[in-house]
Amino acid sequence: MKSDFISPGISPAGGRDPDLAEPAAVRRAIRRGDFRSFTNHAAPGFAQGNLVIVPAPFADDFAQFCELNSRALPVMGRSAAGVPHLPELASDLDLRTDVGGYMVFENGVLTGTPRDIRDLWRDDLVAFVLGCSFSFESVLQSHGVRLRHLDEGNVSAMYVTNRATVPVGxxxxxxxxxxxxxxPQDAIRAALICQHYPEYHGAPVHIGLPHLLGIDDLTRSYGGHGLTALREDELPVFWACAATAQIAAVAAGLPLCITHYKAHMVLTDVPVLSKSAGEPTFGGRDA
Structure with a gap:
């Protein structure tokens, strides 16, 4: 399958810049081909999700796999077979066209990275949208937590750990x-805040000492992208990630599996509601 995926950050000639504050505007721009950047800077305050599409015979096993591993795989929505829409997430959302890039796997092998999947859609496909940590980043920033990868126009890096999931089928x-x-101060803040957002992975699963997760080299990230370099005053803070589903589906060798392209998430109209009543109150950045 020929790929027509456009590299992150590059828009076609004549493209129009969308209102990045509005998820519907960004979705329309993605649909037109005018927005192809990473979505972590788009629509702050609204939930973003990972996309996993599997054939219907595998959907129930996949749903149970998500349920038993919900820290990494919190389900935001599941479509009916053959239906590429999830109106509970956004009334105009079309999962075939509204993601900035897709990855197509056949029998566990990556065969294409198209910009839309209308020609691949079938009546037996079931789409899942899983919670994404991009959703809580604006919450952390509102509490004064610095996210250096955002400041530098990057994304968070991902790694495969030595922590086994609970298998299903x-x-x-x-x-x-x-x-x-x-x-260290921001890591504590982030842990206290994120524990109130289990729908976006909750609190970190580990702070510091990456070798305890089986990560020997931070420069070698899963997918080969993201901010990996630490400064002297920084610790690596790790959250469970729904990319867990992608490697599980690929390892399963499904006849067909379609996911979002890395860091090009499903943008929803679901607000990330403030839960300040249950969050700690902080003073200045040195508090």
Missing amino acids: PFGGDMVVSMRPMT
Whole structure:
């Protein structure tokens, strides 16, 4: 299959810049081909999700796999077979066209990275949207937590760990995590805040000492992207990541599996509601 995926950050000639504050505007721009950047800078305050599409005979096993590994795989929505829409996430959302890039796997092998999947859609396909840690980043920033990867126009790096998931049917394998470099103070803040957002992976699963997760080299990230370099005053902070589902589906060798392209998430109209009543109150950055 020929790929027509456009590299992140590059828009076609004549493209129009969308209102990045509005998820519907960004989705329309993606649909037109005018927006192809990573989505972690888009629509702050609205939930983003990972996309996993599997044939219907595998859908129930995949749903149970997500349920038993919900820290990494919180389900935001599941479509009916053959239906590429999830109106509970956004009324105009078309999962065939509204993601900035897709990855197509056949029998566990990557065969294409198209910009839309209308020609691949079938009546037996079931789409899952899983919670994404991009969703809580604006919450952390509102509490004064510095996210250096955002400041530098990058994304969080991902790694495959040595922590096994609970297998179901053909699905299994090790958990994937995302990593954000943080000062010790910010790491504590982030853990206290994110524990109130289990729908976006909750609190970090590990802070510091990446070798305990089976990660020997931070420069070698899963997918080969993301901010991996730590400063002297920073610790690596790791969250469970829904990319766990992608490697599980690929390892299962499904006849067809379609996911989003790395860091090009499903943008929803679901607001990330403030839960300040249950969050700690902080003073200045040195508090």
